[in-house]
Amino acid sequence: MATALTKRWFLVGSRPELRAALTAGLGRPPEGAPATSAGSGDVVVVDVAADAGALAGLPANHVFGFVRACKERRGPAVFVVLDHGDRYGSGIARFCLADGTLEWSASTQVLAGLELLAGNAGAARPSFDELLDRLERSRSAGGGESSLSRMLRFEQEGSLLVQLQDAETGLFDGPYATLKLDEEWKRAHRFHQPLALLLLDLGVDVDELEDADRRTVLADAAGVFLNECRDIDVLARFAPTVFLFLLPGTGPDGSLVVARRMLEALRGRSVRPVRLAPACGVSVVPSAAVPDRKTFLLLAETCLQRALQTGPFQVSASWQ
Numbered sequence: 001m002a003t004a005l006t007k008r009w010f011l012v013g014s015r016p017e018l019r020a021a022l023t024a025g026l027g028r029p030p031e032g033a034p035a036t037s038a039g040s041g042d043v044v045v046v047d048v049a050a051d052a053g054a055l056a057g058l059p060a061n062h063v064f065g066f067v068r069a070c071k072e073r074r075g076p077a078v079f080v081v082l083d084h085g086d087r088y089g090s091g092i093a094r095f096c097l098a099d100g101t102l103e104w105s106a107s108t109q110v111l112a113g114l115e116l117l118a119g120n121a122g123a124a125r126p127s128f129d130e131l132l133d134r135l136e137r138s139r140s141a142g143g144g145e146s147s148l149s150r151m152l153r154f155e156q157e158g159s160l161l162v163q164l165q166d167a168e169t170g171l172f173d174g175p176y177a178t179l180k181l182d183e184e185w186k187r188a189h190r191f192h193q194p195l196a197l198l199l200l201d202l203g204v205d206v207d208e209l210e211d212a213d214r215r216t217v218l219a220d221a222a223g224v225f226l227n228e229c230r231d232i233d234v235l236a237r238f239a240p241t242v243f244l245f246l247l248p249g250t251g252p253d254g255s256l257v258v259a260r261r262m263l264e265a266l267r268g269r270s271v272r273p274v275r276l277a278p279a280c281g282v283s284v285v286p287s288a289a290v291p292d293r294k295t296f297l298l299l300a301e302t303c304l305q306r307a308l309q310t311g312p313f314q315v316s317a318s319w320q
Contacts, residue, residue: 009043010030010037012047038070044078045078067096068096100113102114170222172235176236177234194250194286196251197296198244198245198259201242201280202221203308217276220269224265229245233246252319259280260315279312279316280307281304281305289318290318
């Protein structure tokens with residue numbers, strides 16, 4: 001039975017059997033104009049398996065990039081067609097703010113979820129700013145401190161952040177690095193994502209330096225590390241001369257690139273009269289050789305010692 005849909009609808013897709021099922025289910029074929037011309041009140045159905053021809057001209061030439069672009073400009077209602085058994089598409093569609101998903105079974109030629117288009121098509125989804133404004137107005141009406149005001153107050157105070165920082169570098173300190181190591185280890189195992197652990201030793205006894213030289217060396221090294229790492233990476237001073245880096249989503253190749261890049265940056269910015277002789281040890285999970293968090297850290301430390309023995313500006317990895 002056809003779903004009563006009075007709004008204009010567009011299709012981004014290339015499978016003729018899916019187009020036929022949609023046409024039969026919605027009672028009429030899609031508009032002939034490109035989907036990029038759809039506006040507020042229209043409906044766009046996007047096939048996750050659309051080929052390059054169907055995606056030509058769309059933002060980033062990508063299905064989910066187009067979905068996100070439509071929702072960010074408060075345009076049409078967008079529904080994504082996923083293949084039966086797709087384990088990840090629904091979550092990605094929700095992340096991109098799609099209004100809903102349909103499920104297509106190629107074996108039975110059945111399209112499930114068409115009723116969503118009739119019930120929700122064109123329903124305006126409030127923006128994040130609108131939701132935040134509603135929350136703030138609701139909170140303020142109750143006479144209490146709003147969530148936004150509380151967040152800004154905490155940010156201005158900054159007392160917790162200061163307690164977690166190493167005073168000489170501004171990076172996180174050792175105890176916090178240990179806490180983050182446990183957290184990122186659990187996250188990597190839960191979501192089956194790679195995680196790299198780097199230990200980098202400056203190769204100079206900073207405690208033996210004059211105060212001015214020590215501050216200069218540490219500040220310069222911290223600047224290199226912040227410049228070479230991403231916002232999601234965890235950077236910490238783990239010991240007087242040893243720095244710990246946690247790189248979520250980074251495998252063996254990427255971790256070696258980062259390690260070598262940091263060492264080369266330190267080589268180019270060595271501070272006279274101090275001669276740095278840094279080295280780096282790298283460990284990456286998942287790995288059959290790393291059953292737990294302690295082994296993860298022990299392998300990185302073993303690799304660091306091996307790199308220091310090899311010579312300055314060397315990298316040693318657990319899989320090498």
